[in-house]
Amino acid sequence: MxxxxxxxxxxxEITPPEIYRERRLFMQGMGVMVAGTALGITxxxxxxxxxxxxxxxxxxxxxxxxxxxxxxxxxxxxxxxPGKSDPAERAGSLKTRPWTVKVExxxxxxxxxxxxxLLKLAPLEERVYRLRCVEGWSMxxxxxxxxxxxxxxxxxxxxxxxxxxxxxxxDPGQMPGQRSDILDWPYVExxxxxxAMHPLAILxxxxxxxVLPNQNGAPVxxxxxxxxxxxxxxxxxxxxxxEKQPLTAWMRAAxxxxxxxxxxxxxxxxxxxxxxxxxxxxxxxKRDTLMFNGYGAQVAQLYRGMDLQTFF
Amino acid sequence: MGAILRxxxxxxxxxxxxxxxxxxxxxxxSGLGANPIEFITHSTGTWTLVWLLVTLSVTxxxxxxxxxxxxxxxxMLGLFAFFYACLHVITYLWLDQFFDLxxxxxxxVKRPFITFxxxxxxxxxxxxxxxxxxxxxRLGRRWQRLHRLIYPMALLGVIxxxxxxxxxxxQPLIFGAVLVFLLALRLPWGLSALRAVSNRxxxxxxxxxxRDAVSPGIHAIKQGGRFMRSK
Numbered sequence: 001m002x003x004x005x006x007x008x009x010x011x012x013e014i015t016p017p018e019i020y021r022e023r024r025l026f027m028q029g030m031g032v033m034v035a036g037t038a039l040g041i042t043x044x045x046x047x048x049x050x051x052x053x054x055x056x057x058x059x060x061x062x063x064x065x066x067x068x069x070x071x072x073x074x075x076x077x078x079x080x081x082p083g084k085s086d087p088a089e090r091a092g093s094l095k096t097r098p099w100t101v102k103v104e105x106x107x108x109x110x111x112x113x114x115x116x117x118l119l120k121l122a123p124l125e126e127r128v129y130r131l132r133c134v135e136g137w138s139m140x141x142x143x144x145x146x147x148x149x150x151x152x153x154x155x156x157x158x159x160x161x162x163x164x165x166x167x168x169x170x171d172p173g174q175m176p177g178q179r180s181d182i183l184d185w186p187y188v189e190x191x192x193x194x195x196a197m198h199p200l201a202i203l204x205x206x207x208x209x210x211v212l213p214n215q216n217g218a219p220v221x222x223x224x225x226x227x228x229x230x231x232x233x234x235x236x237x238x239x240x241x242x243e244k245q246p247l248t249a250w251m252r253a254a255x256x257x258x259x260x261x262x263x264x265x266x267x268x269x270x271x272x273x274x275x276x277x278x279x280x281x282x283x284x285x286k287r288d289t290l291m292f293n294g295y296g297a298q299v300a301q302l303y304r305g306m307d308l309q310t311f312f
Numbered sequence: 313m314g315a316i317l318r319x320x321x322x323x324x325x326x327x328x329x330x331x332x333x334x335x336x337x338x339x340x341x342s343g344l345g346a347n348p349i350e351f352i353t354h355s356t357g358t359w360t361l362v363w364l365l366v367t368l369s370v371t372x373x374x375x376x377x378x379x380x381x382x383x384x385x386x387x388m389l390g391l392f393a394f395f396y397a398c399l400h401v402i403t404y405l406w407l408d409q410f411f412d413l414x415x416x417x418x419x420x421v422k423r424p425f426i427t428f429x430x431x432x433x434x435x436x437x438x439x440x441x442x443x444x445x446x447x448x449x450r451l452g453r454r455w456q457r458l459h460r461l462i463y464p465m466a467l468l469g470v471i472x473x474x475x476x477x478x479x480x481x482x483q484p485l486i487f488g489a490v491l492v493f494l495l496a497l498r499l500p501w502g503l504s505a506l507r508a509v510s511n512r513x514x515x516x517x518x519x520x521x522x523r524d525a526v527s528p529g530i531h532a533i534k535q536g537g538r539f540m541r542s543k
Contacts, residue, residue, distance in 0.1 A: 066346075069346075070346035073345070073346060074345060074346035074347060078479070082479065082480035084345065084346075084347070085345065135478065137347060137350075182479055182480055183479070253479065254479075269422075272423060272424070272425060272475065272476065273423055273476075274415070274418070274419065274422075274423070276415075277415075279347065279349065279350075281346050281347060282346070284349075284407075285410055286408075286409075286410070
């Protein structure tokens with residue numbers, strides 16, 4: 001009698017882990033939805049709740065995802081303190097509901113969106129992106145969100161809208177880190193209009209299938225995967241269309257070290273450390289940092305003709 | 313075990329090992345967090361500076377209290393500072409850079425904070441190497457001159473820390489303030505301030521002793537003489 005070798009099953013027929021995990025996630029999500037409906041609660045209430053109706057997206061990666069625990073306990077979110085574990089320990093004081101995002105400035109249709117209407121603004125997708133921190137570490141995170149361009153289109157920016165400014169909540173009562181003036185609060189970030197309209201730029205409302213945990217920028221944050229992490233403003237309360245390039249929080253704090261563009265670039269070092277390599281959280285050896293964090297094919301044309309040493 | 317720890321030198325040795333024990337215990341669980349190499353680098357660096365500052369506080373403390381025997385612990389404290397500095401450097405060379413010599417050389421030349429940290433470590437080596445009694449005897453007066461290198465070395469160490477943090481300077485500034493204070497206590501006006509405070513303390517204790525007993529004044533005067541003489 002011969003034993004059947006594993007070759008008898010063509011590898012094509014083996015469900016890849018991403019898919020079966022996703023199936024499990026989907027089933028769990030269904031379970032929560034059913035239970036939630038039975039109890040008369042909505043599933044989108046608080047961090048940790050499963051997000052329903054999440055679509056798969058072509059924007060995924062063949063790289064191992066950073067474990068949920070690391071993604072939610074190793075954070076830079078100075079509004080809760082400068083330490084990496086501060087946000088996870090202290091972000092409980094942030095109240096993400098009710099929450100309104102003002103869309104204003106050079107726009108034909110300015111408005112206010114409460115978080116529930118934002119969640120229904122466009123179909124939610126899962127995007128598995130690399131995240132490269134300016135400090136030299138990186139992660140792979142399955143975000144849930146929708147393209148920023150969906151919101152921008154609805155706001156009908158005028159021809160004078162050259163940049164988009166993002167402002168984080170400024171409330172030392174909820175954000176204890178703001179009681180120290182380590183940065184000039186509120187946190188401000190910005191994108192050029194074409195960057196903001198790029199399909200890779202998303203507004204994220206969740207990760208790992210769940211409502212965004214507070215320490216990751218709940219209830220809504222920006223994710224711009226080809227730029228250093230600090231460009232992706234968290235806990236956004238205002239999106240404003242402006243004519244002049246916004247002065248971002250980090251440019252104000254250290255203009256020599258942080259530029260407006262802050263694209264991931266292994267050839268342009270931080271004045272105090274190299275950006276050529278990065279430590280992927282969970283890995284031992286450093287890996288090479290990729291130009292535009294590996295998204296060059298999609299975004300390099302945004303910067304054609306620009307000297308990236310000057311516009312760092 | 314208890315008997316050993318009652319020996320102050322052994323107890324201090326055990327205390328100095330605690331930060332390392334903590335790292336090992338945390339590492340055995342998964343307590344080092346999402347970026348263990350960063351955690352180890354920061355922890356060993358911090359403890360190098362802590363033991364350096366403790367070493368530098370032995371002499372002022374001796375002058376303040378007149379307890380000459382404190383000097384017996386200084387060498388061990390200094391060597392523990394060197395021990396943590398070695399762990400820190402090994403973490404950087406091995407875990408962080410994985411002996412990528414080209415990258416390391418570039419780092420040392422191009423990154424001011426690494427240049428300073430590396431220089432501090434280089435200055436530390438001869439101090440550790442000449443810490444034995446035999447070397448002290450052989451070098452004679454030159455030994456003390458050589459060991460004054462600890463001052464610039466500690467300054468380089470603190471600047472190294474100050475320069476690497478992204479934004480929150482609180483902790484490096486605390487180390488810097490303590491270091492400046494400890495160095496100032498070695499300058500002429502620092503020395504006289506120290507002397508004034510210790511005489512004051514002595515007067516108070518003499519007063520108390522005078523209240524409590526009949527003839528302890530002589531003891532106090534004897535003690536006073538001892539630390540007035542100390543440099």
